[in-house]
Structures are given as structure tokens and as C-alpha cells.
Amino acid sequence: MDTDRVLPSAGGARWGVRKRATATAVLVVAAALAVGGLVLLVLLQTSLVASTETAARRQAADVIAQISGQDVAEAGQYIVSTAHTGQYVQILTPGGAVFAASVPAAKTVALTSLRPGHGQTLTQDVSGLPSLRDDDDFLIIATGADVGGRLYTVVVAATVQVQADTVSTVAWFILGATPLLLVVVGVSVWVLVGRSLRQVERIRGQVAGISARNLDGRVDVPPTSDEIQALAETMNMMLGRLQASDQEQRRFVSDASHELRSPLATLSAGVEIAAADASGATWEHMKTVLAGETARMRYLVEDLLTLAKTNDGGLRLETTDVDLDDVLNEEVRRLRSTSTRRIEASLEPSRITGDPRRLAQVIRNVLDNADRHAASRISITLRNTGSGAQITIDNDGPPVPAADRERIFERFVRLDQSRSRESGGSGLGLAIAAGIMTAHHGWIRTGETLGGGCRFELGFAPAPEPRQPKDPVTAGDPRAPDTP
Numbered sequence: 001m002d003t004d005r006v007l008p009s010a011g012g013a014r015w016g017v018r019k020r021a022t023a024t025a026v027l028v029v030a031a032a033l034a035v036g037g038l039v040l041l042v043l044l045q046t047s048l049v050a051s052t053e054t055a056a057r058r059q060a061a062d063v064i065a066q067i068s069g070q071d072v073a074e075a076g077q078y079i080v081s082t083a084h085t086g087q088y089v090q091i092l093t094p095g096g097a098v099f100a101a102s103v104p105a106a107k108t109v110a111l112t113s114l115r116p117g118h119g120q121t122l123t124q125d126v127s128g129l130p131s132l133r134d135d136d137d138f139l140i141i142a143t144g145a146d147v148g149g150r151l152y153t154v155v156v157a158a159t160v161q162v163q164a165d166t167v168s169t170v171a172w173f174i175l176g177a178t179p180l181l182l183v184v185v186g187v188s189v190w191v192l193v194g195r196s197l198r199q200v201e202r203i204r205g206q207v208a209g210i211s212a213r214n215l216d217g218r219v220d221v222p223p224t225s226d227e228i229q230a231l232a233e234t235m236n237m238m239l240g241r242l243q244a245s246d247q248e249q250r251r252f253v254s255d256a257s258h259e260l261r262s263p264l265a266t267l268s269a270g271v272e273i274a275a276a277d278a279s280g281a282t283w284e285h286m287k288t289v290l291a292g293e294t295a296r297m298r299y300l301v302e303d304l305l306t307l308a309k310t311n312d313g314g315l316r317l318e319t320t321d322v323d324l325d326d327v328l329n330e331e332v333r334r335l336r337s338t339s340t341r342r343i344e345a346s347l348e349p350s351r352i353t354g355d356p357r358r359l360a361q362v363i364r365n366v367l368d369n370a371d372r373h374a375a376s377r378i379s380i381t382l383r384n385t386g387s388g389a390q391i392t393i394d395n396d397g398p399p400v401p402a403a404d405r406e407r408i409f410e411r412f413v414r415l416d417q418s419r420s421r422e423s424g425g426s427g428l429g430l431a432i433a434a435g436i437m438t439a440h441h442g443w444i445r446t447g448e449t450l451g452g453g454c455r456f457e458l459g460f461a462p463a464p465e466p467r468q469p470k471d472p473v474t475a476g477d478p479r480a481p482d483t484p
Contacts, residue, residue: 017193017197018190018193018194018197021189021193022186022189022190022193025185025186025189026182026185026186026189029181029182029185030178030182033174033178033181033182034178037171037174037175037178040170040174041167041170041171041174044166044167044170045163045164045167048160048163048166048167049139049160049163051163052139052158052159052160052163053123053139053141053158055087055158056087056139056141056156056157056158057121057141057143057156059082059087059089059141059156059158060089060121060141060142060143060154060155060156061143062078062082063075063078063079063089063091063154063156064143064145064154066078067091067145067147067152067154068145068147071147072091072099072100072147072152073100075091075100076091076099076100077100079091079100079101079102080100080101080102082102083102083103086158086159086162087102087156087157087158087159088101088102088103088106088111088129088132088155088156088157089101089102089106089154089155089156089157090102090106090110090111090154090155090157091152091153091154091155092110092152092153092154092155093150093152094150094151094152096110096113096115096153097110098110099152103132105131105132106131106132108131109131110155111129111131111132111140111155111157112124112126112140112142112155112157114140114142114153114155115142115144115153116142116143116144116153117144117151118144118145118146118151119143119144119145120143120144121141121142121143121144122141122142122143123139123140123141123142124139124140124142125137125138125139125140125160126138126140126157129157134159136159136160136161137159137160137161137164138157138158138159138160139157139158139159139160140155140156140157140158141155141156141157141158142154142155142156196228199222199224199228199232200228200231202219202220203219203220203228203231203232203235206218206219206220207219207235207239210239212246215239215242215243215246216243217239218236218239219232219235219236219239220232221233221236252308252411260297260300260301263293263294263297263300264297266289266290266293267290267293267294267297270286270289270290270293271290273286274286274287274290300428303428303429303432304428306361306432306435307411307428307431307432307435309435315358315435315436315439317354317355317358317439317440318355318357319353319354319355320353320354320355320356321351321352321353322351322352322353322354322355322356322359323349323350323351324350324351324352324359324382324389324391324460325347325348325349325350325382327356327359327360327363328345328347328363328380328382328391329345329347330360331360331363331364331367332345332367332380334364335367335368335371335378338371339371339378341371341374341376341377341378341395342376342377342378343377343378343379343380344377344378344379344380345379345380345381346380346381346382346383347380347381347382348382348383348384350382350383350384350389350460352388352389352460352461353461354440354460355440358436358439358440359436359440361432361433361436362432362433362436362437362444362458363391363458365429365430365432365433366393366429366430366433366444366456366458367380367393368429369429369430369456370393370394370395370397370454370456371395373395373397373398373454374395374396374397374454375395375396375397376396377395377396378393378394378395379392379393379394379395380392380393380394381393381394387459388459388460388461389459389460389461390457390458390459390460391457391458391460392455392456392457393455393456393457393458394449394453394454394455394456395453395454396451396453396454397453397454398453398454399446399447399448399449399452399453399454399455400446400454405445405446405447408430408446409430409431409433409434409444410431411427411428411431412427412428412431413427413430413431430444437458440460440461441461442458442459442460442461443458443459444456444457444458444459445457
């Protein structure tokens with residue numbers, strides 16, 4: 001399975017993830033080795049040179065201690081007895097002549113022209129000692145010592161060629177090992193990324209095989225406890241959401257077709273019958289029925305469009321500060337003018353942010369639902385709570401069964417014969433209300449009153465500025481004012 005596919009782009013072919021990861025890893029490791037190797041060599045050379053200089057200074061201090069504690073002759077014997085390879089020691093007289101040396105070859109010519117004062121130490125780097133026929137690099141330490149009024153100079157020449165050779169050897173080792181290490185890194189990253197991408201490719205292949213006709217398919221979840229497993233689980237959750245959305249859409253289309261079929265059939269049959277009657281009497285008799293069916297279909301289509309917008313997030317809200325009590329009072333006034341039930345209302349002043357037209361639509365749908373199923377009385381309450389404004393709409397009709405209190409807000413849901421479309425409901429009003437409430441970051445639910453009636457509750461965000469209290473409205477009294 002090729003997991004390193006070349007993807008087309010505007011700038012030409014691009015490397016796949018596998019190649020890019022391998023190249024990046026190799027480049028990063030190469031840069032790290034280069035910087036780390038350079039720092040290592042510098043530190044190594046500095047450490048070795050410092051160690052050599054420390055040893056040379058210690059040797060010069062020991063010779064000066066011999067000169068000060070005994071005499072110059074004893075110090076000369078001391079440097080001969082402590083001589084070792086790679087280091088030359090001289091004692092120079094005040095005139096610059098060699099008084100004593102650690103090796104016979106160094107007794108003729110002074111190794112340096114440095115002449116420090118008493119207690120002073122000077123250093124010098126030289127690339128060879130011609131008098132000793134030694135071409136190595138040396139570090140020379142010269143220290144002055146006053147003995148009996150005479151200023152002697154102790155010279156220690158220590159070779160640093162060994163240190164330079166050591167640094168060079170380490171440098172060549174790093175240079176030689178770097179390509180091998182880069183090859184190991186490249187192969188390792190190539191293999192590891194390839195193994196990871198095989199899982200991704202398998203997931204991609206399984207997702208590619210899932211079409212709109214088989215959204216019930218799922219990808220295999222590898223038990224790796226890593227990002228690949230999380231990717232597979234996320235893919236399955238996404239496929240589950242797509243399947244649920246597809247089923248919801250299919251159900252929506254089916255329900256909408258079923259709802260539209262009845263008024264369309266009535267209109268089609270009525271037009272055919274009226275067209276067959278040349279006298280026009282049939283048209284006069286049926287035009288009222290056909291107009292009613294036309295209005296019913298228009299309202300149904302508008303409800304379907306509104307519901308579709310609420311479901312896909314396309315519902316546009318013209319938000320502003322809304323006096324919720326005023327909106328509710330207008331709908332209560334409308335309901336009083338059309339309903340034969342006794343309507344009671346108690347409204348507290350409440351202000352929220354929202355779309356007044358959509359809020360009125362929500363309240364109207366819930367009130368119309370209560371009016372259809374109430375026996376004789378409807379009670380409306382608006383009050384402010386710690387969590388915001390809350391509307392309670394009670395009626396003395398039968399409550400929604402507990403098992404259906406979530407389903408009642410789905411579209412085209414009718415619970416029994418009394419809740420059929422012949423009684424005036426399309427099964428969309430409460431679904432639209434729920435969608436609009438969600439767009440307002442509110443909630444709607446149904447329950448049961450203490451007396452066994454039906455209750456609907458609507459909750460809104462807290463009011464920013466409550467107005468001055470007003471006298472509650474006693475809507476049951478026809479003479480009571482309509483404005484709270």
C-alpha cells in the first residue's frame with residue numbers, strides 16, 4: 001500500500017507526508033549534529049589547552065618553590081629529575097642565559113624572550129621550537145623569581161600538539177559517523193511514519209468506500225491508544241452524525257410530501273370537478289374549500305421553510321432589546337379575541353435580547369397549541385428568576401405523556417387523534433418553537449401542572465435592565481387592561 005502519495009498543487013508535485021517527515025527529521029538531526037559537534041570540539045580543545053596550561057603553571061610554581069626554599073642549583077637538579085615527554089623546563093639567569101634545563105638539548109638557547117618581573121607570569125603560543133628541532137605547537141609559561149636580589153626566569157614549554165591531534169581525531173570521528181547516523185535516522189523515521197500512515201490509509205480507504213447509500217458503515221478502530229485511534233473514533237462519530245442527519249432529512253422529505261399530498265389532492269380534484277361543470281355552479285360551491293386548502297398549503301410551506309432554516313443554522317435573527325411582557329401581552333390579546341376559553345395572565349416586566357417577530361411566533365405557536373387542547377381555561381405567567389425570564393403556559397387539557405415530552409418537539413409529531421391535522425395542527429408549530437428558542441439560546445419543555453393539566457415552559461437569558469413593576473393583568477376579567 002503506497003502511503004506516500006504525491007499530491008498535485010499549483011506549484012507542481014509535492015512530497016507526501018512520509019517524505020516530508022523523513023527529510024525534516026534528517027535535516028534537523030544533521031543541523032543538531034553539526035552544531036553539537038562544533039560546540040563539543042570547541043569545549044574539548046578549550047578543556048585540553050586549559051589542562052595543559054594548568055600543568056605547566058603548576059610545574060613552574062614547583063620550580064620557583066625549589067629555588068626559594070633551597071637554591072638555584074638544587075632547583076636545576078629538580079627539573080632534571082621531574083622531566084617528562086612533551087614538556088621542557090629552563091631556568092634563565094638575569095642576563096637571559098640558560099642556567100639549567102630539563103634536557104641537555106635545551107641548555108644552549110633560551111626557549112623564549114619573555115622576561116617577567118618577580119611573581120609575574122607571562123604566556124606565549126609558538127608553532128615550534130627550532131633550537132630543539134621540534135615542530136609541534138607549544139604553550140610557553142614564563143614566571144619571574146627574585147633570589148638574593150637576582151631575578152631568575154623559570155620557563156616551561158608544554159606541547160599542545162597532542163591536544164590538537166585529539167580534537168582532530170574526534171572531529172574526523174564525528175564527520176565519519178554523521179552520515180551513518182543520518183541514514184539510521186532517515187530509515188527509522190521512514191519506517192515508523194510508514195507504519196502510522198498505513199493505519200491512516202486504511203481509514204481513508206474505508207471512508208472512501210462509504211457512500212450516501214451505506215452511511216451505516218464504520219471504520220476499524222485500532223487499539224493503539226494514540227492519535228490514530230482518536231482519528232478513527234472521530235471518523236465514526238462523524239459518520240454517525242451524517243447518518244442521523246441523512247435519516248432526518250429523508251424523514252423530513254417523506255413527512256413534508258405526506259403533508260402536502262392532502263391539500264394538493266383536494267386542489268387537483270376540486271379544479272377538475274369545477275372545470276367539468278360548464279355552468280360554474282360547482283366552482284361557486286367549492287371555491288371556499290379550495291381557498292382554504294390553498295391557504296393551508298401556503299402556511300405549511302412557510303412553516304417548512306422556517307423549520308429548515310432553524311435546523312441548518314440559517315435562521316436570521318434581527319436581535320434587539322425586547323420587552324418580553326409587551327410581546328406576550330399582544331399574543332394574549334390576539335388569543336382572547338379568537339378563543340372561547342377563559343384566559344388568565346400574570347405578567348412581570350421583563351426585558352431580553354432577541355428577535356421580537358420570532359419570539360412572537362414562538363409564543364403564538366405554544367398558545368395556539370394550548371388553545372386547541374384546553375378544556376376551558378388557559379393560564380399564562382411571566383416572571384423573572386435568577387436564571388432569567390420564564391414563561392409558563394398552563395391549560396386544563398390532558399398533559400403530554402412523559403414518554404412523549406421530548407418527541408413532541410420533533411416535526412410532524414401528533415400524539416393522538418385529537419392532535420391530527422384535521423383539528424388544525426400541522427405538527428410543525430412546536431418544532432419551530434423549539435428551533436427558534438435554541439437560536440435565542442433559550443429552552444422549551446413540557447410537563448404537568450399540580451392539577452393534572454398540561455404545562456409548557458419557556459426560558460430566556462437574564463434581562464439586562466428590568467423596568468419598573470406594573471400591576472399584573474387579570475385576563476379572566478374582560479374589563480381588565482390588556483397591558484401589564
